Amino acid sequence: MPTIINWVLEPLQYAFMLRGLAAAVMVGIVCAVVGTYVVLRGMAFFGDALAHAILPGVALGYLVGGGSRSSLFWWALGTAVIAALGIGAIKKQTQVKEDTAIGIVFAGMFALGIALISTVRNYAVDLSHFLFGDVLGVSPQSLWLTLIFGVLVLLTIAAFYKEFLTLSFDPILAVTLRLPVGLLENLLLALIAVTIAVSLQTVGVALMVAMLVTPAATAYLLTHRLPVMMGLAATFATISGVIGLYLSYYLSVASGAAIVLTATAFFIFVFLGKRIQTALLVAAK
Amino acid sequence: MYPHSHHQDDQSILDLHKITLRYNGRFALENISFHLHAGEQVAVVGPNGAGKSTLFKVVAGVLQPTSGKVKIFGSTPRKHVCIAYIPQRSQVDWNFPVTVADVVMMGRSAQLGPFGWPKKHDWEVVRHTLDVVELSDLASRQIGELSGGQQQRMFIARSLAQEAELMLLDEPFSGLDLPSQAGILKVLEELKRGAVTVMVATHDLEQAAENFDRIMLLNQRMIGFGKPDEVLQPEKLIQAYGGRLRSVDGENVPALEDFYERERHAHHH
Numbered sequence: 001m002p003t004i005i006n007w008v009l010e011p012l013q014y015a016f017m018l019r020g021l022a023a024a025v026m027v028g029i030v031c032a033v034v035g036t037y038v039v040l041r042g043m044a045f046f047g048d049a050l051a052h053a054i055l056p057g058v059a060l061g062y063l064v065g066g067g068s069r070s071s072l073f074w075w076a077l078g079t080a081v082i083a084a085l086g087i088g089a090i091k092k093q094t095q096v097k098e099d100t101a102i103g104i105v106f107a108g109m110f111a112l113g114i115a116l117i118s119t120v121r122n123y124a125v126d127l128s129h130f131l132f133g134d135v136l137g138v139s140p141q142s143l144w145l146t147l148i149f150g151v152l153v154l155l156t157i158a159a160f161y162k163e164f165l166t167l168s169f170d171p172i173l174a175v176t177l178r179l180p181v182g183l184l185e186n187l188l189l190a191l192i193a194v195t196i197a198v199s200l201q202t203v204g205v206a207l208m209v210a211m212l213v214t215p216a217a218t219a220y221l222l223t224h225r226l227p228v229m230m231g232l233a234a235t236f237a238t239i240s241g242v243i244g245l246y247l248s249y250y251l252s253v254a255s256g257a258a259i260v261l262t263a264t265a266f267f268i269f270v271f272l273g274k275r276i277q278t279a280l281l282v283a284a285k
Numbered sequence: 286m287y288p289h290s291h292h293q294d295d296q297s298i299l300d301l302h303k304i305t306l307r308y309n310g311r312f313a314l315e316n317i318s319f320h321l322h323a324g325e326q327v328a329v330v331g332p333n334g335a336g337k338s339t340l341f342k343v344v345a346g347v348l349q350p351t352s353g354k355v356k357i358f359g360s361t362p363r364k365h366v367c368i369a370y371i372p373q374r375s376q377v378d379w380n381f382p383v384t385v386a387d388v389v390m391m392g393r394s395a396q397l398g399p400f401g402w403p404k405k406h407d408w409e410v411v412r413h414t415l416d417v418v419e420l421s422d423l424a425s426r427q428i429g430e431l432s433g434g435q436q437q438r439m440f441i442a443r444s445l446a447q448e449a450e451l452m453l454l455d456e457p458f459s460g461l462d463l464p465s466q467a468g469i470l471k472v473l474e475e476l477k478r479g480a481v482t483v484m485v486a487t488h489d490l491e492q493a494a495e496n497f498d499r500i501m502l503l504n505q506r507m508i509g510f511g512k513p514d515e516v517l518q519p520e521k522l523i524q525a526y527g528g529r530l531r532s533v534d535g536e537n538v539p540a541l542e543d544f545y546e547r548e549r550h551a552h553h554h
Contacts, residue, residue, distance in 0.1 A: 040381065159400055166391045169381050175347045176370050177395040177447065178363065224427035226382045 011249045016136050020245055023138045023146055024259060027202040028211065028237030030150040033157055033230050034195045035216035037188060040226075041168050044213045045099060046087060049106035051196050051208035053083040055113025058130055058200065063116060069137075073145050076200045080193035083109065088189045110205075133204035133256030135245070142201060149198050153191050164188060165226060203256040210260040215240065218267045221274055236266050298323045298451055298482050304343060304353035306336075313339045314350070315506045323450070324480040326473060328493035331503035332526050337486040338373070340503065341453040344484070345370040357451065366395040369444030371454045374436055379429040385439050386411055386424040392447035414445040418472050434465025441472055445479075452476070454485045458492065470496055490517060 011017045038047050057079025061072050083105075090101045117123045117130070129137070138146075157164065167174040167184050174181050196208055203211050219232035244259030251258075299321040306314040314336045321327060329337050342348040344355060346362030347370065357365045369392070389411045390403055397403065403411075415421045418438035423431060431439060437457045444452045458466045473496070476483060484501075487493050493500050494513035502509040502516050504525045509516035 040378075162391070162394050162397060162402075163399075165383070165387075166394045169378070169383060169388070169391065170372065172342070172345070172347055172370055172372060173391060173443075174394075176345045176366070176368055177392075178366050179394060220382065224382050225384065226387070229382050 007250075008246075011246065016138075017245070017249065019138045019140065019143055020135045020255065021242060022143055023135050023202050024241030024245055024255075025238050026143075026146050026150050027199045028215070028241040028259075029234045030153050030195050031199055031208075031211035032215040032219075032233035032237035033154060034191055035212035035214075036219070036226070036230050036233055037164060037168060038192065038212045039216040039220055043192070044209060046102060047192060047196070047212045048209035049102045050080065050084055050087060050192060051205045052106050052113075053087070053109040054079040054196060054200070055110050055130060055205055056116060057083075057113075058205075059113045059116035062126065062130075063120070070139070070141065073142055073197060073200070077149075077194065077197040080197045081190055084189040084193035085186060088186060129204065130200070131204045131206045132254055133200070133202050133207065135202045135255045135259075136248075138201055146198050149194055153194050153198070156187070156191060160184065160187065203259060207256050207260045210263060211237065214260070214263040214267050218263070218270050221267075221270050236263065240266060297321065298358060299344065300354075300356040300359075301344070302354045302356075304340075304350045304355065306339060306343060306348065307351045308339075312505050314343065317353070317503075317507050319501070319507065319510055321451075321482055321484075323482055324477065325498045326477065326483040326485070326496075327499045327501055328497040329484055329486045329501045329503055330488070330490055330493055330525075331508075335504040335525070337503060338455050341370055341455055341484065341486065344368065344451075345453060367448065367450040369447050369449035369452045371437070371440040371444060371452065371457065373455045374433060374460065377428075377436075379436070381428065383428060384425050385415070385420060385428060385431065388428055388439055389414060389443045389446050392443040392445070392449075396448070410446050411442075414442040417445060417475060418442045419468075432465065433461050434468050437461070437465075437469050438472055441469075441476075445481075449481065451482045452484070454483065456486050456488070458485075458487055458489060466492070490522075 012021075035047075038044060054076050057075045058072055061075025062069075065071055087102055087105060090105065091098050093101065096104075113130075114127070117127050120126070163174070163179055163184050166177065166179065167181060167188075171181065174184070192212075195212070196205075199208055199211055215233040215237040216229070218236050219229045222232055223229050240263035241259050244262040245255060247253055247262065248255040248258040253261075297320045301320070302318050304314055304317040305312070317340065329340065331337055339348065343350050344357075344362065345368045346355070346365070355362050357368060362368060390407065393403065393407050393410065397407065412421065412424070415424055418441050420431075420435060420438055420442060423435065428436065428439065437454075441452070441454075457469055461469070473483060473485070485493075485497070490500075494517060497513070499511055500509070500513050500516045501507065502521055502525045504527075508525045509518070509521045
């Protein structure tokens with residue numbers, strides 16, 4: 001028994017590990033709750049595209065700041081909001097199919113980001129941090145930003161709970177109830193954008209979509225109520241964050257990847273569990 | 286933020302004046318004019334693609350007509366929250382994680398106002414409307430667990446919770462067995478007492494003739510609008526259904542055949 005306790009306590013003596021755990025848990029909760037709408041509205045590709053599209057903004061901040069990371073959050077936030085509303089506007093054009101248009105913009109922006117970062121010598125390490133996250137390098141300052149913006153996102157979701165629910169389930173009802181549909185649509189896009197900016201350092205742009213959809217999808221398999229789905233998703237994300245970081249610590253695996261793999265394992269476990277349960281029920285009849 | 290126009294009793298509930306809607310250069314609706322009295326129930330019939338859904342969405346203020354005017358109680362639909370559009374069942378995500386009561390409560394979003402949460406009164410309204418459509422026992426079921434007829438009645442309850450005075454039901458009977466259809470007709474009968482005005486899109490001419498005050502025959506243009514026996518005339522039906530008289534949607538239309546049968550009998554006597 002004491003060995004297990006030691007196993008759990010040992011990493012906690014490091015401040016970077018404590019900060020990393022705090023960041024992983026906060027980011028996990030915010031991503032999971034926002035991700036509930038991403039899953040229900042079929043916006044996974046949009047989320048993935050948006051995460052990748054912020055790279056040029058982050059790269060620009062990185063170049064302007066001479067490699068300093070302290071202001072990168074704001075660059076990420078600005079780019080994410082602009083890109084989200086831009087992609088939202090693309091949806092309204094009718095010449096090219098929506099997913100094609102998003103694909104073009106997303107790949108183009110991503111390439112621009114890589115091109116910008118590659119102008120710096122020895123860029124590989126920093127690029128990999130942007131792509132895959134560096135949760136153990138989280139500073140106390142960015143931890144505060146994560147907390148403040150995370151709480152802001154959750155409060156907004158709570159304040160517009162019934163509006164987002166109505167809009168997501170039946171957009172025509174939202175129109176006939178004369179809810180401000182355009183405003184709400186853009187608000188939701190902006191919330192996803194803020195979530196992505198907040199999560200940048202924890203999981204990086206390439207793994208972001210997993211934080212948005214995987215815990216929410218796992219929860220979706222288990223419940224028929226939206227509030228329960230949000231709570232379950234947040235729980236799966238929190239546990240995945242903690243387990244992922246311990247795996248990262250003991251197995252020397254990249255932290256972002258470890259968190260995402262843990263979340264994926266939960267999904268597979270629940271998915272197969274449901275399958276087996278259904279099969280048993282059928283067999284029982 | 287959530288506008289709401291007030292009603293005056295002496296106005297007709299719905300007035301359409303020369304409504305035309307072009308979509309991708311094609312006429313979806315052409316020069317439609319009519320008005321409805323408060324509390325009447327109207328069936329809208331016509332072949333697939335006749336513009337029934339489009340007409341409903343224009344009336345609800347969801348689609349903007351290319352030209353013409355829609356007036357609900359004398360003003361534009363975009364100011365009213367008293368119009369309920371009930372979607373075709375195929376348009377709904379039945380796996381969405383909401384219960385029957387959740388969906389009905391959505392109808393109260395406008396009444397609750399920005400940042401408002403359901404109060405005791407709102408839950409009472411939801412319970413009452415579920416009573417009206419006889420779904421009280423299923424209030425906490427996930428919506429996918431309901432039968433087709435129950436799903437339709439749930440949406441009617443939602444419209445009641447919305448305090449709708451004009452309900453637009455888009456093909457509520459399609460895909461339902463006869464008892465389920467009867468259940469919906471019973472609820473519609475109930476709505477008459479509340480003086481709710483109802484428009485129902487349907488394919489079943491015979492059922493429309495039996496159960497509705499007036500029938501609107503639509504195929505982009507308005508081909509007829511009036512009492513069933515005035516509208517369901519062979520020449521008008523041919524105008525509406527054209528060469529597809531015997532087959533709408535690849536299915537036979539027994540109502541039409543029955544109708545001709547009755548016509549022949551009537552002429553013999």
